[in-house]
Amino acid sequence: MTLALDLALCALILGVALAAVAGAGVFRAVIFFITYGLFVAIGWARLGAYDVALAEAAIGAGLTGVLLLAAHGRLRRMQADTTERRSPTLSAALAGGAIALALGWAWFALPAPQPPDVAQALPQTGVGNPVTAVLLNFRAWDTLLESIVLLAALLGVWMLARDADWNAPLGPRYHARPDGVLAYFGRFLPPIGLSFGVYLVWAGAESVGGAFQGGTVLAGVVLVAMMAQLLRPPRVSQAMLRAALVLGPGVFLLSGLAAVGLGREFLSLSPAIAKSAILIIEAALTISIAVTLALLVIGPAEDPEPGR
Amino acid sequence: MIFDLATYVLTALGLVFFTAGTVGLIRFPDTFSRLHALTKADNLGLGFIALGVAFQVESLAQIATLALIWALALLAAGTVAQLVARAALTTSQEDE
Incomplete structure (x- = not known):
């Protein structure tokens, strides 16, 4: 049941990310970027990283979203063309895909590092x-x-x-x-x-x-x-x-x-x-x-x- | 358990409203009727889901949190819908 939820979440994150970078039009990309941030925040929460989830929702989706919307509004006021696509993004997609594959390979190939024991030093930190x-x-x-x-x-x-x-x-x-x-x-x-x-x-x-x-x-x-x-x-x-x-x-x-x-x-x-x-x-x-x-x-x- | 049953029924009902709101968002012809579908149906759907989840809580504070989430979502959705509608009203002749 939870596996189905996680798989659906992964598919949604990937789909929304694709829609943000591949779709035409600045406004659509911004909206998909905000949606992407919210799904990623849910993903972090599913991993138990609630601090990161909060930061992603507040900064990644919320504040950056407002920033991008404001930028879009500014472009419209300047009557810039916000639907233009400059060049095919195939090379960028290939480079991004290659980096993702290399990182994924490194994740599986490298030995798991021994994390420093934060819990042991925690009483010394004051928090x-x-x-x-x-x-x-x-x-x-x-x-x-x-x-x-x-x-x-x-x-x-x-x-x-x-x-x-x-x-x-x-x-x-x-x-x-x-x-x-x-x-x-x-x-x-x-x-x-x-x-x-x-x-x-x-x-x-x-x-x-x-x-x-x-x-x-x-x-x-x-x-x-x-x-x-x-x-x-x-x-x-x-x-x-x-x-x-x-x-x-x-x-x-x-x-x-x-x-x-x-x-x-x-x-x-x-x-x-x-x-x-x-x-x-x-x-x-x-x-x-x-x-x-x-x-x-x-x-x-x-x-x-x-x-x- | 009767509480689990209540959760199933209420969250399912919430999902129905969310589906109806989404269909409305896609199918309705103009901004105003789309906003109508979004705010009415989705707020009700979120309310039913919050109510359903409320049957699973362990403390009263969690119920208060759920109620607060719903109330804030209502407030934000209602406000944003008004603002979008006003923006659409003034720029309805322009494209996008």
Whole structure:
């Protein structure tokens, strides 16, 4: 019974992936990409990797989906041709297929590695969720650099603004009727989303959740509020905004340097303070991730009066 | 068990509604009637499935979670349907 479910799920993932890359039209590809993310999230959940499932659903399907939809909307406003297919994708399909086959072969051919015993070292890390322990303690380097990469990506998006618009409000102008459905939704959803996002971060220490998942939910709340015109789009020059963006990587980096100052290795956490240190770093990271992701979606500063 | 029977019946009923909604989505002629099929039938289908699964829970908190999921899905689907309908109304003359 469960085998039938898993096989159906695999077939759906493959079919939807094929539909996303092989179909004609940008809009169709985006919709299939979002569907693909949701099916992959179910797949991760079936494998018991609930942290990955949450991240895939929130970031892979949800936030990236909104990003792609926004990009499609932008293309339409620019009246670009979104149905065009440039060249046959046979070579790309062959290369992708070859890589998949090679990876599959490697999976079966290589000996199964002996995983390090995370469970044994877990009491030293300050948290009960092995995923959080790996992300913020054992492999803190990766997470620190990831948070900086996000910031670099946002700077890259901001660079797309024209010089004249640099200090204009970020993103396109959204329109919502003050007494319309979206305005109502924008007022109703944030309390629920805020509680859920904060809960995900807090719960991440001991069970499923974490800064990235919680931050993405909070970014979603910010986006809904902005699209409902309840939250004004910020400007690049706002000091509070910049502070929120660097808070996470900054606190992370400072805690790493503090460890060096105390005669330990960079980014290592002493077991005595690990729990509170991780919670503080995660809280700071969550704020930065939420703001960065939301601003990535709304895009660079735009001419406040387009079509002049 | 009577609870298992309730789960079978209710989730099967939910699937019927989902099938009806999907058929409507494919067969109906314009955006508005498709939205009608999607929101009405699928929300009802999800409600029946949540109700069916609710007979298998171990704690009241799980029932509350299921109810919350259904309520949030209703809210999101209802809102999105309104927004899509409004967008379709203003751009119904343009293509896609």
